[in-house]
Amino acid sequence: MDATKKIVAEVFNEIAEGIKSGSFGKKVRIGLTTFGSEHGVEEMVKAAEMAKGKYGDFDIVLIGPKVEGDFEVVEVKDAEEGHKKMVELLEKKELDGCVTQHFDFPIGVSTVGRIVTPGKGKELIIATTTGTTSTNRVEGMIKNAISGISVAKAVGIKNPTVGILNLDGARGVERALKDLQANGYDFRFADSLRADGGAVMRGNDILAGTPDVMVCDSLTGNLLIKIFASFTTGGDYETVGYGYGPGVGEDYDKLVNIVSRASGAPLICEALRYCSLCAKNDVLSKAKIEFGKAREAGLNDIIGKLLAKEKPVVEEEVKMPPKKVVTFSIPGVDILELENACRALWKEGIYSESGMGCTGPIILVPDDEGEKSIEVLVKAGYK
Incomplete structure (x- = not known):
């Protein structure tokens, strides 16, 4: 009975939040650019059809050539025009988010990917996978952790655990995050499944999905996404996971989720779902809040000391x-x-x-x- 009461309470809370925000009863509108895939426009349309049939709780707008089917289509002549139209529609708030291949984010913004680990079938957030958070590796990974936490909360993980992949700079990132934590920024470190434990993760932890958020640099994250997405297909057709994810930065204001030109319909279907969740739960606002909390805990001072030390x-x-x-x-x-x-x-x-x-x-x-x-x-x- 208690469980039933809890579910009913959660439903009413969601309704109240929806009425308060004006979003109750509305479906978010997610764009999908259909030019640019190595597998053709047909593959992109197939992904949209899969998402519509599987989920149906968000609307999909195709940006590309006219196609058959029951979709709203914004016609453009090529991929370049498609990107321009995508940005225009996002700025006009005619789209809540968009899934696309290859997009030039400004420095300070990078994408937070999401995979399904082959070892245990666990979802793992990779922070980050494309873009450049900072030209300084350690600073970038510190901020990637905050971006990863923001996205984890947007997809329903209330108190995500954070692990740092054992790369160059990992120990400096760990020290900085511990300083933030000691200063009041509230998050949890994951503990490696290996016998010696700790927040610095090994390759085993990627396969098992030990943390909710795995922090790394974008080049490593990009490699991980590619491997996990296409390890059963030989590399030219990505099928597993949710893609390279939304571009996140301290003040970024457009929800753009990235997939690869090698991504196939099964993955793009899930990328559309991922984008819709990020839109519904306003991931960009969550990022602003998380970065604000981190700044209150001394983020700028911690990074300033780090950069001064490297001069x-x-x-x-x-x-x-x-x-x-x-x-x-x-x-x-x-x-x-x-x-x-x-x-x-x-x-x-x-x-x-x-x-x-x-x-x-x-x-x-x-x-x-x-x-x-x-x-x-x-x-x-x-x-």
Whole structure:
């Protein structure tokens, strides 16, 4: 009985929200540009037909050549004109969102993709997959995490877990996100399924879908989406998942979801559904709110310190201490900071060497100086 009451309460809440926003009873309108696919216009129309038959709770507007079928069509002569018309319709609010192939987002905006993992059939959000959030890798991944959280909430995950893919810069991203968390930005880290756990994820965690949101740079995310979307078809026809997702940035105001020119109808069908959910739940407003919360928790200061740390400075000459046997291993220092971290230890008279363990970069120091070395690295901001 309690479960029934809860469902009824949720339904009434949704109705109240719909009346308040003026959207009750309205279907969102999602565009689909039909030029540009490597599989032809027919494949795009097939995707629209699949989405209409499978879901039916949003309207689809085709932007392309005139076609047979029960769809509204905005006629254009080619892909370039299709993009111009798409932007015009979005700006006029005649569309709530649009699915398209290849779109030039401004710097600061990148797309948040969504896949289905082959290991356990779990949905996994990849933040991000195309576009450039920042020209600085670590800054970009920090902001990608916030974008990923925004999209996760838009598709119904109220308290998403965040994992950071084990790439160059991952440890710096982890430190920054922990600082944000300590300053009051509320989110949860995922814990790797591997024995040593932690928020930095391995390849195994991608296959299992350990976090709700996997943070990475766009080039890596793009590769992941392509592999997961077409691993059963040989690469030229993407079938699985939801595509490369909506472009998200701090102040971006157009809902544009990306698919590949290699995407097939089954994937594009789900991309249309993904776009409709993002439109219904106003993902771009959610992103503004999340970035606002992050700024209140010191996002700009954290990134400012990060960028200042990376500026070239005139270093005082630091002599390497006399060589010793090094068997104490210190993980958790980012590979991009490894050599500077070693120099910080040399400055304190501690001999150290950099290396690579099975979980990533490590610093090796003498056993009797292990704890002191960790204190030095923490104080210097490398761990």
